[in-house]
Amino acid sequence: MTSAHVNQQGPPDQLEPVTIAQLTRYAARKYGDREALVDDEVRWTFAELGEETAAAARAAIAHGVRHGDRIAVWAPNSRQWITAVLGAVSVGAVLVPLNTRYKAAEAADIVRRSGARWLFAARGFLGCDYDTMLLDSGEDLGRLSGTVVLRDDGGPSSERSGAGHPASVAYRDYLASGREVTDAELAARTEAVDPDDLADILFTSGTTGRPKGVPATHGQTLRVFGAWSRLVTLREGDRYLLVNPFFHTFGYKAGILACLLRGVTMLPEPVYDTDRVLRRMAAESVSVLMGPPTVFHGLIHHPDRDRHLLTALRLAGTGAASVPAELVRDIREELGAPDVFTAYGLTESGGVVTVCPTGADARTLAHTVGLPLPGTELRIVDPAGDPVRTGEPGEVVVRGYHVMRGYLDDPAATAQAVDADGWLHTGDVGVLDDRGFLAITDRIKDMYVVGGFNTYPAEVEQVLRGHPDIADIAVVGAPDERLGEIGVAFVVPVRGAAPDPGELTAWTRERLANFKVPRRYHLLPELPRNAGGKILKGELRRTARKGASGA
Incomplete structure (x- = not known):
């Protein structure tokens, strides 16, 4: 018996949308008056979120955003991030998110190489005015032609334009510009988006240290996270505290997109702060929390945890690092979340490869990352590329609909990562057990x-x-x-x-x-x-x- 496993758990729901352009309308029709988002003093239903996203889509059209244009977003989690991105992507734009911890040179490199035409940025976040940082950096910004200030938390600030800078506009004015765009224009643009069109390009560094762009299509993305959200038991009526940053696959796709697919209330958090998270979990009856082990470790060991009622919490998801069995038990016993899962994935695989079921025992959750997604082929191979026996270590390779077609403008790196038969070589060392569960035991690559x-x-x-x-x-x-x-x-x-x-x-x-x-x-x-x-x-x-x- 060789180490290969294919998990087939049935086709996705054919009624679900196949493009992100259809997603907010789908959610508005299906979940209507259910609460969709809570951000500061704002509470929107799914119907209202659909209207806000449509307004952002009209604004994108009014500002000349064309099908296939790349839009960079450099801002923390917020309702403005959600509506601006969903609006632009729904009329054919391609999202290029930027890590809020980047320095100006790091951000400029991605803006330039992605060919981004618009930058959506925040001011006053952790003392940073991101648009000013970028525009004043002196770096080559390529095709960038304009910036939109999504949110200004730093007080009054002058609009930036001229002096060689791309034109800048406040988000309220950006939205106002779309009022003259007709329903017919909007419908034509959203209907023109195809499942095979690019939806986003997420940049991930390689072992050379140079970030590489990973394009993903609308169809790939929604199929992956439709399957993922079912496997992790995300369900209508859940209330999900979004502490994972939206510039990351886990925050955007396993957060925003999954919530819209499943009718889950989004509660975005711009910065992870344990004190605030505890208060908000209690006040908003949060039922879903996902993040790296550090998030749960901080909650479990917080001296004031017992002062906050966390009885609504039912689902906890973690991964991205080794997970001790004691942590899984503490999540269940100390935080009271009965459903816990771990998972494994790469940006190059659409963000997900495997999911460990929520009902698994603590040891399985801690020592494995579960089973492959439906329709995913997974093998453990030796250096020659031949499958090894069950229980023996080797490189994890993956093939399926969600594997990237190639890195952006980098055929040499693509050829190294994806072989002629379509297998993605992850660079991770793993072992498959008799059940088909994958354990990641080491990294061929040096990434941590x-x-x-x-x-x-x-x-x-x-x-x-x-x-x-x-x-x-x-x-x-x-x-x-x-x-x-x-x-x-x-x-x-x-x-x-x-x-x-x-x-x-x-x-x-x-x-x-x-x-x-x-x-x-x-x-x-x-x-x-x-x-x-x-x-x-x-x-x-x-x-x-x-x-x-x-x-």
């Missing part, structure tokens, strides 16, 4: 996950190599109770130098998002290498796990 965010050592190493006191550098991930994993840097100093960890942290933080900054530094006379000169990162990981002493 900090608080739910993928971090790639090559990118961090490139930045640290620019420090004048560093001769050589290697970064690895190490387990962390709170964040799942953290970065640990092994530094070979320039002769006569003794770089200070605080200085290295400041250097890196100025150039990269905070989650990418290593938490520990160790000084070494040289990095361990094999006979071929390759750094022995396995040895460094073992040292990092032991918390070896150093700088």
Whole structure:
């Protein structure tokens, strides 16, 4: 018996929409007066959300957004993010979300390479005016022709235009511009969107450290998350606290899109704060919470947790890092959520590959990531690409409708990731058991996950190599109770130098998002290498796990 498994659990509901252009209308018809969204003082029904999204779609048409245009969004979770994106995508635009922790140079690189024509940005979020940061960066912004300020939480701020900057408009004015767009124009544009059209391009770094764009179609996306939402038991009437950022697949697709498919109330959170989350979970009778292990660890160990009534919580989803069996038991016993699931996926696979059933025992949930999605082929293969026996480790490869067709404008990287037979080579080491459940045991790639965010050592190493006191550098991930994993840097100093960890942290933080900054530094006379000169990162990981002493 070889390690291959196909999970067929029946076709998706044929009545569900096949494009995101149809999604809010579908939700408005099916769920009508049920509460769809709660954000600050605003409460919308699904019917009202449909109207707000239609207004944003009209505005996109009025501003000249064409079918296939790319729109970048650099803003935290909010109702404006939801309506602006759904409106633009429903008339054929392609979403390009930007991580709110990016620096201007990181964001500009994606804006330029994606060919984004419009930027939707926030001001005053964590002290950042994202549009100003980008426009004043001096970076090449490619085809960018205009910006829309979705939300300004920093007080009065002048509109930006001229002086070489793309025109800027406030979201209220953007919406007002669409009032003259007719119903017929709107219907024609939404009906022109096809399931095979691109819906979004999510950028994910590779082992080279250069972000790569992963395009996904309307049909792929809705089919994946229709299946996912059924498997995790998301259901009409649930109230879902959206703490995962919308720029991530988990926040946008397993959040916004899944809620619209299933009739679930969305409660967006711009920043994860345990105190606020506890208060909101109690006040809004939250029944669904999903996030990396750090989210649940923080809630379980919060000193004031018992002061908040969390009895409505029924469904908890986690993953993105190793999950201790004790955490699963604590979610069920301490937080009172009977239904817990874990899952596994990659941006290149549409965000999902497997789901572990909510009723599985704690050990299964902790040590496996479950079964493949319906219609997904999964194999464990040796270096030659041949399937290994059940229970033996090898690389996880995946084939199915949701596997990307290729990286954006990068055929060489595509050929490395997806073979001629359509198998996506994940770079992860896994094992299949007799039930067909997958366990992820290691990574061929060096990527690690900090608080739910993928971090790639090559990118961090490139930045640290620019420090004048560093001769050589290697970064690895190490387990962390709170964040799942953290970065640990092994530094070979320039002769006569003794770089200070605080200085290295400041250097890196100025150039990269905070989650990418290593938490520990160790000084070494040289990095361990094999006979071929390759750094022995396995040895460094073992040292990092032991918390070896150093700088």
